[in-house]
Amino acid sequence: MTVSYDSLLSCQSLRVAIMGAGNVGRTLAQRIVEKDLADVVLLDVVEGLPQGIALDLMEAQGLEYHNCEVVGTNNYEETANADLVVITAGRARTPGISRDDLLAINAKIVADVAEKAYKYSPNAIFMVITNPLDVMTYLTRKVTGLPPQRVMGMAGVLDSSRLQTFIAMELGISTANVTAMVLGGHGDLMVPLPNYCTVNGIPITELLDSQTINRLMERTRNGGAEVVKLLKTGGAYYAPASAASVMIESILRDQSRLLPTAAYLQGEYGLNDIYIGVPCFLGCRGVKKILELKLSDAEQEALHISANSVRKNVHFALESVGFK
Ligand SMILES: NC(=O)C1=CN([C@@H]2O[C@H](COP(=O)(O)OP(=O)(O)OC[C@H]3O[C@@H](n4cnc5c(N)ncnc54)[C@H](O)[C@@H]3O)[C@@H](O)[C@H]2O)C=CC1
Ligand SMILES: CC(=O)C(=O)O
Numbered sequence: 001m002t003v004s005y006d007s008l009l010s011c012q013s014l015r016v017a018i019m020g021a022g023n024v025g026r027t028l029a030q031r032i033v034e035k036d037l038a039d040v041v042l043l044d045v046v047e048g049l050p051q052g053i054a055l056d057l058m059e060a061q062g063l064e065y066h067n068c069e070v071v072g073t074n075n076y077e078e079t080a081n082a083d084l085v086v087i088t089a090g091r092a093r094t095p096g097i098s099r100d101d102l103l104a105i106n107a108k109i110v111a112d113v114a115e116k117a118y119k120y121s122p123n124a125i126f127m128v129i130t131n132p133l134d135v136m137t138y139l140t141r142k143v144t145g146l147p148p149q150r151v152m153g154m155a156g157v158l159d160s161s162r163l164q165t166f167i168a169m170e171l172g173i174s175t176a177n178v179t180a181m182v183l184g185g186h187g188d189l190m191v192p193l194p195n196y197c198t199v200n201g202i203p204i205t206e207l208l209d210s211q212t213i214n215r216l217m218e219r220t221r222n223g224g225a226e227v228v229k230l231l232k233t234g235g236a237y238y239a240p241a242s243a244a245s246v247m248i249e250s251i252l253r254d255q256s257r258l259l260p261t262a263a264y265l266q267g268e269y270g271l272n273d274i275y276i277g278v279p280c281f282l283g284c285r286g287v288k289k290i291l292e293l294k295l296s297d298a299e300q301e302a303l304h305i306s307a308n309s310v311r312k313n314v315h316f317a318l319e320s321v322g323f324k
Helices: 023-034 049-058 099-120 133-144 156-171 210-221 223-231 238-252 297-320
Strands: 015-019 039-043 070-073 084-087 125-128 151-153 257-266 272-283 286-290
Touching (some): 015 023, 023 039, 023 049, 023 238, 039 049, 099 125, 099 297, 125 238, 133 151, 133 272, 133 297, 151 272, 156 223, 156 238, 156 257, 238 272
Parallel strands (some): 015 039, 039 070, 125 151
Antiparallel strands (some): 257 272, 272 286
16 A cells, blocks of 8 residues: 555644744744644744754654654745744844834834845735834834734733733732723833733722732833843843734734734824734634723823824834935
């Protein structure tokens, strides 16, 4: 009897292209294949890097019992026909590089990566992770010209997960009991919503005093910086990769989970022509629906202050890559 071994291999029909094989990109690749979500193509400018990471991940395939393939490349053609493109390519902040310098550097990288990725995967949904997140997501949509539902940014799930963790740690309970919601831009001006944070449905405002809640919200705002200070050589990547993988799972499996996502606003929350974190149902079409929560006056004002800061940086980023 002859057997065609090709026919015995599982055929994964879904494909995620991850641009940037650094800490976030490679950890996300690991999360995706270990959840059996999709095949992954990892692309980076550094020769050998994505190929090495891909080989290493493939050598764990038999131990982790998944059927997804990982390929590493420096060539955009190999990323073709992705269902989802994730952009993690870029620089992280280091001593001597100002925020403005970083904005200009990453704007150039993201504009270039988005344009090339779109050329080979014009039907993909795009998810941006590179910082400054809300600005890079706006830029990606501008460069690709895609409908807004198909371009989104990851940050709110991470920020909410950090707040969820800090609430659970404070109360000495499992995070499984806790839900948390953080909206707004990914930065110092993010907007945690204590009224939408619960322990099995009980608002945290009934379990913690306002001073404690304020302390946990402040720690969340500084969540990224706290990890950088400890690591010294880079930023967080385990929780960011987990956050992105939850969004990706909701999209690829059409779960319509409600997740805080940097989405394009067209009047929602009184904001127009801007990407910022708001609760969205994510599914096979990308952002299926933006949910407009009832906010207090102070929360609404905080969201607008956060949006103004994003808007200023959007203008700067667009100019730095030659958009009028
Ligand atoms: N949105 C969020 O919540 C989060 C955002 N980030 C951001 O994600 C980005 C990546 O972070 P890490 O993976 O930790 O950084 P990293 O430095 O480990 O990886 C970045 C990778 O991008 C690659 N790269 C640079 N230019 C490229 C280009 N033109 N084409 C393809 N690849 C290119 C680099 O070679 C490097 O391998 C940073 O901007 C970081 O600030 C990180 C964590 C959370
Ligand atoms: C790097 C980053 O954006 C974060 O850890 O929140």
